[in-house]
Amino acid sequence: MLTITKPSSNRVDIDLDGKIDADIMRSALDELIAKSEGVEHGRMLYRIRNFELPTLGAIGVEFSRLPKLFGLLGAFDKCAVLSDSEWLRNAAEIEGALFPGIKIKGFNLDQKDVAEEWLAL
Numbered sequence: 001m002l003t004i005t006k007p008s009s010n011r012v013d014i015d016l017d018g019k020i021d022a023d024i025m026r027s028a029l030d031e032l033i034a035k036s037e038g039v040e041h042g043r044m045l046y047r048i049r050n051f052e053l054p055t056l057g058a059i060g061v062e063f064s065r066l067p068k069l070f071g072l073l074g075a076f077d078k079c080a081v082l083s084d085s086e087w088l089r090n091a092a093e094i095e096g097a098l099f100p101g102i103k104i105k106g107f108n109l110d111q112k113d114v115a116e117e118w119l120a121l
Contacts, residue, residue: 002028006035011119012076013045022057029065033072042076043119046092048083049109079104080115 081092089106096104
């Protein structure tokens with residue numbers, strides 16, 4: 001399951017739980033792109049639970065939308081990644097170091113309040 005919500009005008013939340021196939025990825029990325037339109041100095045909360053590698057079809061869908069996804073980077077200043085997996089949190093922070101203009105910080109799943117405080121700063 002991959003759910004995209006927009007709790008405020010400059011905030012988009014992503015909730016990933018379990019395996020992602022091409023249809024789920026296509027729908028979620030289209031929704032992410034649509035909900036990110038007009039966002040400036042945005043904040044993102046990305047919650048990852050029960051992570052499983054996406055199917056090859058899902059990865060293909062993601063690659064086909066990379067130009068639009070890279071365009072979203074300028075809309076967001078901060079992204080908090082909540083995960084039960086230490087390697088995912090670390091990978092997210094490394095990704096944040098590679099992309100200028102966006103700060104990405106990893107948090108344990110039970111640290112939602114801490115992540116929310118960090119996003120608000």
